[in-house]
Amino acid sequence: MNVLVIGATGYIGSAVAAALTRAGHDVAALRRPGGSAPAEGLGTVAGDLTDPASLTLAAKGFDRVVHAGPPLGERADLAAVDALLAAGSPLLHTTGAAVLGGGAVDEESAPDPHPLVSWRAEAERRVLAAGGQVVRPGLVYGDGGGLVPGLLAAKAAERGAGVYIGEPGVRWPVVHVRDLAELYVAVLARGVPGAVWHGVSETVRLDAIAAALGGGRAVSWPLDEARAELGPLADLFTRDQDVSSGRTRRALGWSPAHTSMIEELRR
CATH class of the missing domain: 3.40.50.720 (NAD(P)-binding Rossmann-like Domain)
Structure with missing residues (x-):
């Protein structure tokens, strides 16, 4: 085409x-x-x-x-x-x-x-x-781009630990x-x-992403503090989502090759 x-x-x-x-x-x-x-x-x-x-x-x-x-x-x-x-x-x-x-x-x-x-x-x-x-x-990662190195990895380097916003357990779709x-x-x-x-290739907890970026250590960034720096973007990090791509995979024959964001971040 x-x-x-x-x-x-x-x-x-x-x-x-x-x-x-x-x-x-x-x-x-x-x-x-x-x-x-x-x-x-x-x-x-x-x-x-x-x-x-x-x-x-x-x-x-x-x-x-x-x-x-x-x-x-x-x-x-x-x-x-x-x-x-x-x-x-x-x-x-x-x-x-x-x-x-x-x-x-x-x-x-x-x-x-x-x-x-x-x-x-x-x-x-x-x-x-x-x-x-x-x-x-979902959250796009890999090849050195996206929100992970642009914000999350930078925060981990700044604070000496991986950072997630608000409460632990929030899930995000990633690809x-x-x-x-x-x-x-x-x-x-x-x-x-x-x-x-x-x-969407998988669903990953944001505190697990933080731990992978922080060498096994993750800390909460209080939501009010994150809002002061990030504005409305901070609230997006507290939306818990489990997004299926089942119909997409079946209809299109799409099969993601990268199925563990956490392992890739650890590497």
Whole structure:
């Protein structure tokens, strides 16, 4: 297929673009004026997530458009979704597990988004109503990127122990970035219009992640202190989730190769 990848220089998007290229697709990257050049071998199309008209023009004529770009806020994100849908190319849109509520949830569960990303449920609704597809990754890790080295590992180094926020026992869905990239390949090959797919390889306790980063030692970062530094993001760390990807695996034949985040962090 001829595929446009939005976010192709980012953590998730660069892995997705590379995986699609390996699978034989012709991949182009959206590039904003002054933006970083994508990996060698990728074509480029001019466009900017903050300029809806440029997105509609950029996305026209592609067999698929993969939106793995960064969230920019409610107004910009919803305008971008509308602009991409207006181009008429089937859209594969990335949201995240934070659009779901706490407890045991799966691909059929109704969205109950955390306030930090409250508009993502509406973005999903618009994409699905237009026949697009949605991928909800868990916490993405691996290959030196994501929230783990960016925040959690930095806090462990700062405090001399792994840090989790609030009470112990909170669970999060996680996925290795390379497994997530292969999910996009599977969606392009076997996905169906109007479907939601979960990019989750396992469920891991946040205090266990903290202990792995802290050499076996983990301490609680009180929620009020974390809020003072992180703002609303701190509350997201207290949402306990057990997110299933069972339907995704069965329908797409997706089988993650990285099945123990804790072991990888220890290594």
